[in-house]
Amino acid sequence: MDPTSLIIQAIVGAAGGNIAGLLNKARSYGPLINTVLGLLGGVGGGQALGGALSGLLGGNAMAGNVTASAVGGILIPLIAGFFKKPAA
Secondary structure, three states: OOHHHHHHHHHHHHHHHHHHHHHOHHHOOOHHHHHHHHHHHHHHHHHHHHHHHHHHOOOOHHHHHHHHHHHHHHHHHHHHHOOOOOOO
16 A cells, blocks of 8 residues: 555545536535545545556556546445435
């Protein structure tokens, strides 16, 4: 667990959380909560799937790490949005 990888996962996940908020505006929790959810999803996704995706991407660990973090950062806010009532 390299600190640089964790920072990259957090940044990519936070960006993914904001993208998820833009994709699902009716059920978005707002920029701050989407950023936090994306950050958590990015770090979790990077830790859980980074190695597996790096193998699929030709052994490039950084590409697998960034891809897994982006997917986790986008999915967690989208999933959480299903539990919120849509804005009127």
